[in-house]
Structures are given as C-alpha cells and as structure tokens.
Amino acid sequence: MKLIQNYIDGRFVRGVRDFADINPSNGRIIAQVTEADAAQVDQAIQAARRALGGEWGRIGVRERAARLHSVADAIEKRFDCFVQAEVADTGKPVSLASKLDVPRAAANFRVFADLAKLSGLESFQTHTPDGANALNYAIRKPLGVVAVITPWNLPLLLSTWKIAPALACGNAVVVKPSEETPATATLLAEAMQDAGIPNGVYNVVHGFGPESAGEFLTQHPDVNAITFTGESRTGAAIMKAAAPSVKPVSFELGGKNAAIIFADCNFEETLNGLRDAVFLNTGQVCLCAERVYVERQIFSSFVDALKQKAEDLKPGWPTDEETDFGPLISAQHREKVLSYFQLAKEEGATLVTGGGIPSFGDARDNGFYVQPTIYTGLSELARCVKEEIFGPVCHIAPFDSEEEAVAMANDTKYGLAASIWTSDLKRGHRVAQEMNVGITWVNCWFLRDLRTPFGGVGLSGIGREGGMHSLNFYSELNNICIRL
Numbered sequence: 001m002k003l004i005q006n007y008i009d010g011r012f013v014r015g016v017r018d019f020a021d022i023n024p025s026n027g028r029i030i031a032q033v034t035e036a037d038a039a040q041v042d043q044a045i046q047a048a049r050r051a052l053g054g055e056w057g058r059i060g061v062r063e064r065a066a067r068l069h070s071v072a073d074a075i076e077k078r079f080d081c082f083v084q085a086e087v088a089d090t091g092k093p094v095s096l097a098s099k100l101d102v103p104r105a106a107a108n109f110r111v112f113a114d115l116a117k118l119s120g121l122e123s124f125q126t127h128t129p130d131g132a133n134a135l136n137y138a139i140r141k142p143l144g145v146v147a148v149i150t151p152w153n154l155p156l157l158l159s160t161w162k163i164a165p166a167l168a169c170g171n172a173v174v175v176k177p178s179e180e181t182p183a184t185a186t187l188l189a190e191a192m193q194d195a196g197i198p199n200g201v202y203n204v205v206h207g208f209g210p211e212s213a214g215e216f217l218t219q220h221p222d223v224n225a226i227t228f229t230g231e232s233r234t235g236a237a238i239m240k241a242a243a244p245s246v247k248p249v250s251f252e253l254g255g256k257n258a259a260i261i262f263a264d265c266n267f268e269e270t271l272n273g274l275r276d277a278v279f280l281n282t283g284q285v286c287l288c289a290e291r292v293y294v295e296r297q298i299f300s301s302f303v304d305a306l307k308q309k310a311e312d313l314k315p316g317w318p319t320d321e322e323t324d325f326g327p328l329i330s331a332q333h334r335e336k337v338l339s340y341f342q343l344a345k346e347e348g349a350t351l352v353t354g355g356g357i358p359s360f361g362d363a364r365d366n367g368f369y370v371q372p373t374i375y376t377g378l379s380e381l382a383r384c385v386k387e388e389i390f391g392p393v394c395h396i397a398p399f400d401s402e403e404e405a406v407a408m409a410n411d412t413k414y415g416l417a418a419s420i421w422t423s424d425l426k427r428g429h430r431v432a433q434e435m436n437v438g439i440t441w442v443n444c445w446f447l448r449d450l451r452t453p454f455g456g457v458g459l460s461g462i463g464r465e466g467g468m469h470s471l472n473f474y475s476e477l478n479n480i481c482i483r484l
C-alpha cells in the first residue's frame with residue numbers, strides 16, 4: 001500500500017501513526033498517510049527557520065522567481081501524476097482536474113514569480129518644515145515562517161495559491177493539507193526538489209486539525225503568519241490559537257453565495273453559467289451559488305430548464321473522461337449534505353429534482369455520491385437558505401424588483417461571491433455595486449484573473465489575496481526615511 005509521507009527539511013519522513021486515504025468514488029483505501037506529531041511539526045518549523053538564514057534568504061527576487069518558474073515546469077512535467085492523485089483523493093472528474101486544478105497550480109507559481117519580480121517600491125519625496133528634503137521608500141521583507149492550512153475541495157489549486165506568493169516574497173512554508181486529500185502536497189515536494197528549492201523552504205506535515213498537526217502549527221510561537229482556507233468556524237478556532245502571539249492571519253472561509261437572474265438575461269448562457277455555479281465539483285466550490293433568485297417572469301421556465309441541466313449531469317467514475325459529476329468528498333460530508341436534504345423537507349421545500357443517492361449496481365454504491373438537487377418554496381429564513389451546505393444543491397426563489405433581489409441576496413452573515421445575470425449592463429454595474437461580498441461576477445462565474453483581489457466579508461473571511469494583495473500579506477514593509 002502506498003504511504004504518503006511528511007516532507008521536512010528536504011526529506012520524506014514517516015510520522016507517528018498512519019491513517020487511511022479514501023477514494024470517494026468507491027470508498028476504498030488508496031493509501032496510508034503518516035501523521036506528524038508535535039515534535040515533527042516543530043522540526044518542520046525549525047527547518048523552515050534555518051532555511052530563511054541560508055541560501056533562500058540570500059538569493060534575490062530574480063533568482064527566486066526563476067526557481068518558482070522551475071516549480072511550474074516541474075508540475076507540468078508531472079501533469080498526469082498530479083491529475084491522477086487529485087482525482088483519486090477528491091473524486092473530481094478527470095476532465096476538471098486537468099482543465100482547472102493542475103493548470104492553475106502551475107499558473108499560480110508563474111503569476112506570483114513574475115509579480116514579485118516586476119513589482120516596484122513605494123517612494124515619496126518629503127519636504128521638511130525647515131525647508132530640507134527627505135526621501136521615503138519602503139522595502140519588502142519576508143514575514144518568516146508561514147503556516148499554510150488548506151481544505152479538500154481544490155487541494156492543489158488552493159494550496160499553491162498561497163504557497164506561490166509566500167515563496168515569491170522570500171518566506172519558508174509549512175503546509176498542512178486536508179487529511180482527506182494529502183497526496184498532491186507530498187507530490188509537490190518532488191517538484192520543489194526538481195526546481196532547486198533549498199531544503200526547509202517547503203515542508204509538509206500531515207494530520208488533522210484539533211490536537212493534531214493543524215493545531216500544533218497554529219499554536220506554535222515560531223510561526224510568523226497563518227494563511228488558511230476552510231470553514232468559518234475553523235477560522236474562528238485558528239484566530240484564537242494565533243491570538244497569544246499576535247500573528248497576522250489571512251482567511252478565505254465559507255460562503256452562501258447568491259445568483260440574481262433578471263428576465264432580460266441571455267437565457268442559454270445564464271443556464272449554462274448556473275449549471276456550473278451550482279454543480280461544478282459536485283457543488284464543493286466555496287464560490288458556488290446555493291441561493292438563486294430569478295425574476296418572476298422567467299421563474300418557472302428557468303426552474304424547468306435548470307432541472308433539465310441537473311438531470312443531464314451523469315454521476316460517473318471520476319477517471320472516465322466523459323464524467324462531469326463526481327461524488328462528495330467523504331461519508332461524513334455526505335451525511336451532512338443528506339441531513340440538509342432531510343431538513344429541506346421538514347422546512348417545507350418543494351423538491352424540483354434530486355434529493356437522494358443515485359444507484360449504480362457496482363462499486364460506486366460504496367462511494368459518496370448524491371444527486372444534483374434543486375429546491376423551491378422555502379422561506380428566506382429557512383436554515384437551508386441561511387447555512388452553507390457545500391454540496392450540489394440550490395434553492396431557487398422568485399423576485400419582483402431589483403431592490404427585493406438585492407435585499408434577499410445581502411441577507412446573510414456570509415459575503416464571499418455573487419453573480420448577476422442581465423443584458424442591461426447599467427443594471428449589472430448598479431446591482432454589482434450593491435452586493436456585500438468580496439467578488440461579484442456579471443454574466444459569468446468563477447472567471448479568474450489572478451491579479452485581482454480575492455476574499456470575502458463577514459463570515460467569509462479576513463483580508464484579500466491575489467495580485468499585489470498577496471504580496472502585501474506575505475511581506476512586511478519597512479519604510480526608510482532619509483533626510484537629504
């Protein structure tokens with residue numbers, strides 16, 4: 001049986017005990033993962049600290065950027081291995097992993113390498129009260145050792161989204177991938193070795209959250225900053241752990257995102273956009289729309305058409321090129337999603353389609369599939385409309401005016417993303433500016449430019465990453481003032 005190891009100070013090391021890595025499409029164990037204990041987490045942090053004082057701390061940004069491009073090359077060289085590992089761990093369709101996850105991992109390294117290399121410094125010429133001049137300029141310094149803690153839905157994409165800018169700024173990282181999807185973080189260590197990233201700059205510790213590698217990292221006094229993607233309540237626990245040593249944190253958390261569809265939208269394009277926004281990655285994308293608001297004139301026709309799109313998605317083997325709908329990540333997560341299906345019934349929803357488990361008559365029946373699911377008829381106060389489910393499910397409600405749609409979309413404690421679908425661009429701008437979220441798409445969804453700010457408000461997060469926002473988080477500015 002394959003063993004997925006920790007990676008500490010340039011060596012693959014066994015942890016204190018092993019746990020199983022499960023394939024979500026058939027429930028079979030695909031590997032054992034070796035869990036790091038507190039002493040090994042400490043070794044990883046100390047290795048990272050030493051690396052900062054070695055070659056990595058001495059080479060300039062040009063050389064760092066060149067090596068990060070080499071990491072991207074090494075990912076592309078191992079493209080198929082990364083795709084296979086991600087598909088086996090997450091159960092996502094191979095077409096999605098090869099179109100989205102793995103290319104984005106390489107792009108993350110290239111974009112942040114270039115950005116760090118090309119970005120300039122802030123400077124000001126200052127006139128002093130006594131008539132002299134001073135020059136102010138701010139230099140960027142790395143934060144030090146950065147803990148990177150990531151979830152299971154887009155494991156490689158989301159971890160490299162943080163690792164790449166952290167390294168581009170000259171930090172060293174200790175990465176704690178999700179216990180559900182450990183494979184690609186360890187595989188990335190091989191790419192780091194190929195690319196000449198010095199020992200200790202990239203470390204991986206496997207394990208769980210509380211009383212395991214996650215908590216050992218966040219409580220460690222020698223970690224200088226924490227960057228985290230995951231559930232809002234985990235963010236709260238991490239914030240508490242980070243408080244005693246006043247560490248900077250960057251949090252990308254949960255969402256209960258709204259889509260607002262006006263009657264004048266391009267119907268077909270909107271329908272295809274919503275099929276993705278609701279069901280991509282089996283609804284396990286933090287940006288997915290679980291609340292869909294449709295202008296009353298087209299409500300019934302839109303519900304019928306989205307029902308058809310949902311029913312056209314065929315749950316299949318993730319490794320099959322034709323599959324566009326995989327399982328949920330785990331038995332436990334499926335229990336959670338099914339409990340919301342039950343709750344929707346109790347809250348008086350009308351089931352449009354789905355709401356159950358598909359049957360295959362083969363090993364997939366041991367996997368964690370659910371049907372693509374749509375509800376209507378719930379009150380805006382229902383828990384199913386308020387709480388993040390993180391599955392292939394949405395509730396569709398009608399609206400009669402722009403004001404009503406905006407009010408319903410904003411009536412949430414989350415604030416990650418929204419999408420607006422209309423042919424009236426003036427209205428698109430106007431409504432977009434009313435959204436209390438970090439990211440608004442008009443006539444598209446999950447269309448990414450890595451230079452743009454990414455993050456959420458309220459329970460959806462703290463801070464922004466992307467472009468210069470990432471460089472600002474992963475570095476400290478030291479302003480130097482020289483009296484001339």
Ligand code: NAD
Nearest residue numbers: 150151152177178208209214215230231234252253254286
């Ligand atoms: P999770 O919070 O359960 O786990 C995320 C990571 O945190 C895992 O590596 C886990 O082991 C670790 N962890 C858990 N408890 C911890 C603790 N006390 N201390 C330190 N580490 C701890 O999230 P998940 O279930 O893996 O992912 C799904 C969630 O992530 C959803 O809520 C989704 O919306 C969110 N998400 C948000 C974004 C975003 O960009 N905003 C992106 C992807 C996922």
Ligand code: 6OD
Nearest residue numbers: 153161284285286287448
């Ligand atoms: O595209 C990204 O950079 C990003 N952070 C996506 C997050 C998706 C959430 O599941």
